Amino acid sequence: MAEIQIKNVAKTFGAYQALHDINLTIADQEFMVLLGASGCGKTTLLRIIAGLETATTGEVWIGGRRVDHLAPKDRGIAMVFQNYAVFPHLTVFENIGFGLRMAKMPNAEVTRRVERVASLMHIEQLLKRYSGELSGGQRQRVAVARALAMEPDVILMDEPLSNLDALLRLEMRAELKGVLAESKTTAIYVTHDQVEAMSLADRISVMHQGKIVQAASPIEVYRNPAAHFVASFIGNPPMNFLRAEPAGSGKWKVAGETVDGPVSAATPLQLAIRPEDMRLADDGLKARVKLVEPLGAHLLVTCDVDGTMIRAVLDSDLTVKVGDVLTLAPQPDRVRWFDPQSTLAVA
Amino acid sequence: MNARLLPYVLILPVTVFLCIFFLYPFVLVAQQAFGSDTGWSLDNFRDVVSHWKFSISLWNTLLLAAVVVPVQLALSLLMATMVSKMKRGRDLVLYVWTIPLGISDLAAGIIWLAIFEQSGFLNSMMHGLGFIDAPMNFISYQNMTMVFIAIALAEIWRATAIMLVILVAGIGLIPKEYYEAAEVFGASPWKRFLKITLPLLRPSLQTALVLRVILAFEVFAVVAALGGTLFPVLMGETYSYQFDLSNSGAAAAIALIILAISIASTLVILRALRVPKGATI
Numbered sequence: 001m002a003e004i005q006i007k008n009v010a011k012t013f014g015a016y017q018a019l020h021d022i023n024l025t026i027a028d029q030e031f032m033v034l035l036g037a038s039g040c041g042k043t044t045l046l047r048i049i050a051g052l053e054t055a056t057t058g059e060v061w062i063g064g065r066r067v068d069h070l071a072p073k074d075r076g077i078a079m080v081f082q083n084y085a086v087f088p089h090l091t092v093f094e095n096i097g098f099g100l101r102m103a104k105m106p107n108a109e110v111t112r113r114v115e116r117v118a119s120l121m122h123i124e125q126l127l128k129r130y131s132g133e134l135s136g137g138q139r140q141r142v143a144v145a146r147a148l149a150m151e152p153d154v155i156l157m158d159e160p161l162s163n164l165d166a167l168l169r170l171e172m173r174a175e176l177k178g179v180l181a182e183s184k185t186t187a188i189y190v191t192h193d194q195v196e197a198m199s200l201a202d203r204i205s206v207m208h209q210g211k212i213v214q215a216a217s218p219i220e221v222y223r224n225p226a227a228h229f230v231a232s233f234i235g236n237p238p239m240n241f242l243r244a245e246p247a248g249s250g251k252w253k254v255a256g257e258t259v260d261g262p263v264s265a266a267t268p269l270q271l272a273i274r275p276e277d278m279r280l281a282d283d284g285l286k287a288r289v290k291l292v293e294p295l296g297a298h299l300l301v302t303c304d305v306d307g308t309m310i311r312a313v314l315d316s317d318l319t320v321k322v323g324d325v326l327t328l329a330p331q332p333d334r335v336r337w338f339d340p341q342s343t344l345a346v347a
Numbered sequence: 348m349n350a351r352l353l354p355y356v357l358i359l360p361v362t363v364f365l366c367i368f369f370l371y372p373f374v375l376v377a378q379q380a381f382g383s384d385t386g387w388s389l390d391n392f393r394d395v396v397s398h399w400k401f402s403i404s405l406w407n408t409l410l411l412a413a414v415v416v417p418v419q420l421a422l423s424l425l426m427a428t429m430v431s432k433m434k435r436g437r438d439l440v441l442y443v444w445t446i447p448l449g450i451s452d453l454a455a456g457i458i459w460l461a462i463f464e465q466s467g468f469l470n471s472m473m474h475g476l477g478f479i480d481a482p483m484n485f486i487s488y489q490n491m492t493m494v495f496i497a498i499a500l501a502e503i504w505r506a507t508a509i510m511l512v513i514l515v516a517g518i519g520l521i522p523k524e525y526y527e528a529a530e531v532f533g534a535s536p537w538k539r540f541l542k543i544t545l546p547l548l549r550p551s552l553q554t555a556l557v558l559r560v561i562l563a564f565e566v567f568a569v570v571a572a573l574g575g576t577l578f579p580v581l582m583g584e585t586y587s588y589q590f591d592l593s594n595s596g597a598a599a600a601i602a603l604i605i606l607a608i609s610i611a612s613t614l615v616i617l618r619a620l621r622v623p624k625g626a627t628i
């Protein structure tokens with residue numbers, strides 16, 4: 001059992017507040033992905049959980065035990081560092097076996113485990129090399145293997161696949177997910193790659209400027225972003241936003257058209273819709289085509305709707321030219337609303 | 348200028364300087380050492396080595412190095428580790444610790460003589476505290492252990508800092524993340540020192556040890572000040588052949604023997620602490 005609880009954790013570096021009041025519970029055996037832009041505090045949070053950094057305030061609990069005061073080695077964790085930290089003076093074998101040797105594991109067991117994780121990470125032919133003789137991606141896999149070899153309760157991974165080519169990353173991703181599920185490990189996985197986040201996560205925590213903006217399942221984060229930041233950060237091409245003026249009793253004026261919307265609000269809102277949730281229709285927003293990008297499976301069209309640029313993903317066998325005026329209808333059940341003041345979603 | 352030639356042109360001044368002031372005297376010394384009335388010969392070496400004082404001075408020199416260098420290595424490692432852990436005031440501490448470096452070795456010997464002399468600080472202190480009734484004569488032929496200890500202490504006091512500064516610089520080059528990784532994977536502070544600091548410090552340890560060992564074989568002024576003729580060392584013999592006995596052939600021979608010992612020990616150190624290819628930071 002290794003549930004992780006982060007309670008009111010904040011961290012300041014001098015005058016700079018890197019983390020604001022973080023509250024997060026990661027269930028036993030859950031695969032949690034921390035997703036956010038560069039500099040938002042992902043590594044800092046991970047280092048606090050690992051015990052390499054002390055939180056300015058707040059508590060960290062692992063497996064029902066408060067661990068703030070414990071040394072990293074007593075927390076039952078293993079970690080993959082963002083900069084790998086593969087020991088240069090040890091061979092790949094000894095790197096992977098480092099933690100096992102520290103735990104005084106018998107030689108045969110060390111060899112067995114090292115060979116197993118090395119083959120998982122496809123680095124079994126590199127075991128005798130030193131880190132200076134490895135590529136960045138190989139080093140990264142050594143770092144992952146070193147953490148896996150520990151068979152820890154909790155594994156913390158800081159962008160562990162960032163340096164691999166697309167194909168290998170896809171493969172490693174699947175391997176990693178399989179191995180961790182099988183070993184019943186609780187995982188926290190940091191990335192800024194949203195595709196990776198979507199494909200791996202049981203839950204995604206989206207971080208922004210030192211706060212967790214939303215923690216939910218990938219589909220929930222995608223379909224029901226809790227804040228403007230989440231909506232704009234997740235999804236490629238990103239979500240479209242259009243200004244909406246209140247027109248009384250649940251009616252909203254968007255680019256000259258009247259749309260059904262929230263009843264509760266009376267100030268201007270933003271209507272948000274994903275590019276793939278727009279349809280060509282007889283009735284809808286008038287959109288002048290500015291750019292047409294055929295993407296094979298789809299047609300990505302950028303158009304001007306009443307002065308705002310939006311994107312729509314359309315059927316690839318449509319013939320659309322720059323300058324055409326399309327009538328685009330947002331799929332009603334996919335429309336979301338945001339308050340530009342609070343930036344939060346409005347129901 | 349031709350880019351292939353440029354590097355050679357740039358190192359030319361240094362090369363010329365070294366040739367004039369190092370290589371040329373070296374050749375002269377070698378000539379003296381191997382020369383005799385009848386042309387080339389090993390007579391000088393034979394004379395020097397067969398002299399009764401030679402084996403004593405060789406033994407003394409080696410013994411002193413064997414005692415002093417390991418103590419200094421341990422001390423400087425300890426001090427360097429402590430200094431590197433300091434956040435504030437580390438420069439001040441380093442300055443204080445390196446003060447002995449600024450003192451000439453003869454002065455260092457005299458300082459320690461002032462401590463150990465019959466009328467020295469140590470005697471007055473012990474007398475003042477009532478440990479002894481009358482001043483003792485620490486440094487005399489009846490008390491060779493004490494002579495040795497005094498010389499060793501003076502050497503340790505004088506020259507530990509040179510290793511310290513090299514090791515502090517070396518430790519500063521080891522990225523912090525290796526310690527963090529080791530910590531996460533269960534290494535205690537002592538294990539981190541053994542498994543991370545020491546191996547990653549090998550290049551600095553090489554430099555520090557080579558420098559220190561060579562200096563140890565050349566020990567002279569401290570010994571002269573503290574032990575006089577009680578404790579003959581190789582460098583002292585060189586001096587007395589050259590200036591007391593005016594036998595420059597013999598002096599040159601001993602100098603070459605010291606050089607050979609230095610080169611041999613340097614090779615041993617470089618070999619023992621070599622870093623495998625691909626295993627650098």
Ligand SMILES: Nc1ncnc2c1ncn2[C@@H]1O[C@H](COP(=O)(O)OP(=O)(O)OP(=O)(O)O)[C@@H](O)[C@H]1O
Nearest residue numbers: 013016018037038039040041042043044045082192
């Ligand atoms: N030791 C430190 N001292 C001062 N500021 C720090 C320190 N460590 C991190 N920060 C700051 O805290 C913020 C969060 O850093 P962090 O490394 O957690 O970002 P990140 O989300 O991991 O980014 P990336 O995706 O680029 O790795 C950054 O603005 C960074 O400058």
Ligand SMILES: [Mg+2]
Nearest residue numbers: 042043082158
């Ligand atoms: Mg980071």
